[in-house]
Amino acid sequence: MNKELNFFEQVYEVAKLIPEGKVTTYGAIAKFLGSPQASRMVGWAMNNSNTYKCYIPAHRVVNRNGVLTGKHHFGFNNTMEELLKNEGVIIKNDKIINMQNYFWDPSKELAIN
DNA sequence: GGTGTGACCAGCT
DNA sequence: AAGCTGGCCACAC
Numbered sequence: 001m002n003k004e005l006n007f008f009e010q011v012y013e014v015a016k017l018i019p020e021g022k023v024t025t026y027g028a029i030a031k032f033l034g035s036p037q038a039s040r041m042v043g044w045a046m047n048n049s050n051t052y053k054c055y056i057p058a059h060r061v062v063n064r065n066g067v068l069t070g071k072h073h074f075g076f077n078n079t080m081e082e083l084l085k086n087e088g089v090i091i092k093n094d095k096i097i098n099m100q101n102y103f104w105d106p107s108k109e110l111a112i113n
Numbered sequence: 114g115g116t117g118t119g120a121c122c123a124g125c126t
Numbered sequence: 127a128a129g130c131t132g133g134c135c136a137c138a139c
Contacts, residue, residue: 003123005135006133006136007135008135008136008137025121025122026120026121027122027123028120030119030122030134035134035135036122036123037121037122037123037132037133037134038121038133038134038135039121039122039134040118040120040122040133040134040135041119041121041122041134041135041136042120042121043119043121044119044120044136044137045118045120045136046120047119047120047134047137048137058120060122062120063120063121063122064121064122068120069120069121070120071120071136072120073120078130080120083136086114087136090119113117
């Protein structure tokens, strides 16, 4: 990963690498970027993902419980859920069922130089 | 340019 | 057991 990128940009880079049908957590991304406590920033980055030059699949990023905490930021309350369902992820009560099965850990999947 | 705040998380009352 | 707090970093005002 390019160290010259800002924290936000690194978040975006990781988010873009999430495969379809997979999800990851704010904390996992933050940890991967070297700041386990900075998970809030990941969410904030997602909030600003609209303004980023590239499309960010923010719907594949959930909190550590697999709950779609940020769904309200997609405009309609069910947009995030529909997007995930469309990728084969089962959602119930705004929560991903069998989340471990879909979990994509950047620190495992992405090799750190 | 200081201050507040945000889609979180872990630890401490 | 449930609520509060600190921490992380970038952005808007």
